[in-house]
Each structure stands twice: as structure tokens, then as C-alpha cells.
Amino acid sequence: MTPRLKTRFTEFFDVDHPVMLAPMDKVAGGALAAAVTRAGGLGLIGGGYGDAGWVEQAFRDAGNERVGIGFITWSVQKNQDLLEQALDHNPAALMVSFGDAEEIVKNAKARDIPTIWQVQTVVQAEQAVGAGVDVLVAQGQEAGGHGMDRGLMALLPAVRDAAGPDQIILGAGGIADGRGLAAALMLGADGVMMGTRFWASAEADGTDAAKAGLVAATGDGTVRSKVFDIARGLDWPWHYTGRSVRNAFADKWVNDIHDMKARAGEAQEAYDASDPDDLSVRALIAGEAVDLISRVESAADIVRRIVQDAADLLERAPHHLR
Numbered sequence: 001m002t003p004r005l006k007t008r009f010t011e012f013f014d015v016d017h018p019v020m021l022a023p024m025d026k027v028a029g030g031a032l033a034a035a036v037t038r039a040g041g042l043g044l045i046g047g048g049y050g051d052a053g054w055v056e057q058a059f060r061d062a063g064n065e066r067v068g069i070g071f072i073t074w075s076v077q078k079n080q081d082l083l084e085q086a087l088d089h090n091p092a093a094l095m096v097s098f099g100d101a102e103e104i105v106k107n108a109k110a111r112d113i114p115t116i117w118q119v120q121t122v123v124q125a126e127q128a129v130g131a132g133v134d135v136l137v138a139q140g141q142e143a144g145g146h147g148m149d150r151g152l153m154a155l156l157p158a159v160r161d162a163a164g165p166d167q168i169i170l171g172a173g174g175i176a177d178g179r180g181l182a183a184a185l186m187l188g189a190d191g192v193m194m195g196t197r198f199w200a201s202a203e204a205d206g207t208d209a210a211k212a213g214l215v216a217a218t219g220d221g222t223v224r225s226k227v228f229d230i231a232r233g234l235d236w237p238w239h240y241t242g243r244s245v246r247n248a249f250a251d252k253w254v255n256d257i258h259d260m261k262a263r264a265g266e267a268q269e270a271y272d273a274s275d276p277d278d279l280s281v282r283a284l285i286a287g288e289a290v291d292l293i294s295r296v297e298s299a300a301d302i303v304r305r306i307v308q309d310a311a312d313l314l315e316r317a318p319h320h321l322r
């Protein structure tokens with residue numbers, strides 16, 4: 001497909017389209033990351049909490065395609081060897097989210113590896129810019145997975161104002177079609193990073209049942225909470241919550257998270273005892289953008305349509321002018 005949108009992001013990474021795959025833990029494997037890159041965007045492997053064997057396999061699966069990798073900052077900080085191992089692959093970019101990543105950014109920059117830092121507040125954006133990060137991702141609370149409280153509509157332009165006109169910035173959270181991409185560009189972004197939309201793709205790692213669950217889910221039916229972190233025994237800093245599809249297990253605990261914390265052992269036992277495919281208990285991590293997903297598609301079709309639709313909308317935009 002002919003490139004139709006040119007931004008600082010496309011120029012910096014020398015890619016056709018301003019669309020990046022979110023490094024979704026265990027969902028964005030090598031096949032999906034490679035497919036997004038092949039489609040003209042930038043694919044990132046979801047290094048998540050950090051599992052060395054999984055990361056190696058993901059790079060193997062990506063073959064010769066140019067892909068980056070992302071990690072959960074507070075988790076990978078406990079595993080310096082894995083970070084070095086990932087950097088040894090000379091990834092297209094190293095992305096970090098959720099925590100102070102100044103040292104990690106310094107380390108990657110020393111190896112000339114482009115750095116990406118996902119932030120949830122303006123203060124965090126200022127810290128990331130101060131650390132010299134190449135690309136900022138401003139993530140709104142609409143997002144699937146972990147995040148904080150701010151909505152993208154006001155956060156994105158505020159991050160642009162704080163970071164200055166030259167900083168490369170992507171918007172993330174609730175974006176799944178051309179309208180979202182066009183709006184993000186208008187709000188000051190140089191492109192978008194999408195998770196939930198690519199989760200419902202042919203190349204994503206995950207079961208057909210989970211992907212069907214995404215297609216069936218509604219944004220109203222998602223919830224941002226700590227339920228699944230407590231259930232999975234994950235030691236997330238308290239200010240982060242995770243957005244998932246609401247299910248019977250979440251319903252049981254979501255309105256009294258302190259009670260759940262007090263009874264964490266009982267909750268974890270029930271969670272662990274369930275079938276991993278039982279979506280009435282297990283977390284189906286997804287954001288509000290599920291409203292905009294009506295079928296599982298190839299990553300290439302997703303990239304092609306979002307870019308075409310955004311470019312068409314922008315071309316038609318002057319009709320709003322008197």
C-alpha cells in the first residue's frame with residue numbers, strides 16, 4: 001500500500017505508516033511483530049515481565065523482519081541479564097513502560113538502540129523527555145492492560161505541550177480505527193500504538209476462544225481494576241490498574257478490592273484452580289476499543305484499513321472549514 005501519512009515517527013524509523021504494535025505480554029510474539037513491520041508499521045515483541053526462553057523464541061519467530069521489544073520496567077529491572085540479552089539482538093527499538101526507566105534508556109542509547117517510553121501522566125512524560133527518550137507514548141486509561149487514570153483526549157495534547165514541538169509522540173488507548181488515528185494526529189501525536197486491535201488479529205498468540213471473546217466484548221463491559229493482579233499474585237505498584245473484560249470472577253471482587261487483598265490467598269487459589277481457557281474466571285485483557293472490533297483480521301488488513309481511513313478523513317477535513 002502506498003504510504004499516505006508522513007510524520008516524525010515514519011521518518012525516524014523509516015517506516016511507511018505511523019502505526020506501532022503495543023508490546024503485549026505473551027500476545028505480541030515474533031509472528032505478530034513481524035507481520036506489523038511487514039505491513040509497513042513497527043512491530044514490537046511483548047517481552048512483558050521477562051521470560052528469557054520466550055523472548056528468544058519470539059526473536060526467532062520474527063525471522064529477518066525488523067522488530068523491537070518492550071518490557072514492563074519494574075519487572076525487567078530485576079533481570080538485568082534479560083535486558084542485555086534483548087539488546088544483543090539489536091532490536092529496532094527498546095520500549096519500557098511502568099516505572100522510572102532512566103538507567104535502561106541510558107543503556108540502550110549507549111548502544112545506539114532507539115528508545116520508547118510509555119507514560120500515563122504529564123509528570124512522567126517530563127521525566128522521560130529529561131532522560132532523552134526518542135519516542136514518548138502517551139497512554140490513556142481507555143487502554144487494554146495496565147495503566148492509570150487519565151483519558152487520552154486531554155492527556156495527549158498536554159504531553160505534546162510539555163514535551164515540546166520536536167519530541168516524537170504516539171497516542172495509545174482506545175484507538176482501533178482510522179478515526180482514532182486521525183484524531184490522535186490532530187491532538188498532537190505523530191502516530192499511534194495499538195494493542196487491543198492487534199490482539200484480535202490472526203497472527204496474535206492466543207486461543208481462538210480468547211479472540212472470539214474480544215469480538216463479542218463491549219467497551220462498557222471492560223473494567224479497570226487490580227482484581228487480576230491480585231488473583232495472579234503479581235506485585236504491581238499500587239497506582240497501576242489493569243483493564244480487562246469484566247467477567248464473573250471480576251464481579252465477585254471488583255467493588256471491594258481491599259477485601260480481596262485481605263483474602264488474596266483464597267482468590268489466588270480459585271483463580272489457579274480454573275481452566276486457563278475459562279473466560280468466566282481468567283483475565284481477558286482488553287481495552288475500550290473492543291467496541292470497534294467486529295472480526296479477527298490479519299495484521300496487514302488492520303494496518304492498511306486504519307491508514308487508509310485516517311488519510312481519507314484528513315483529506316475530507318477541510319469541508320469543516322467555512
Ligand SMILES: Cc1cc2nc3c(=O)[nH]c(=O)nc-3n(C[C@H](O)[C@H](O)[C@H](O)COP(=O)(O)O)c2cc1C
Nearest residue numbers: 022024025048097143144145173174194195196287
Ligand atoms: C493483552 C494486552 C497485554 C498488554 N501487555 C503489555 C505489556 O506487557 N507491556 C506494556 O508496556 N503494555 C502492555 N499492554 C498495554 C499496551 O502497551 C497499550 O498501552 C495498550 O494496548 C493501548 O491501548 P489499546 O489496547 O486500546 O490499543 C497490554 C495491552 C493488552 C491489550
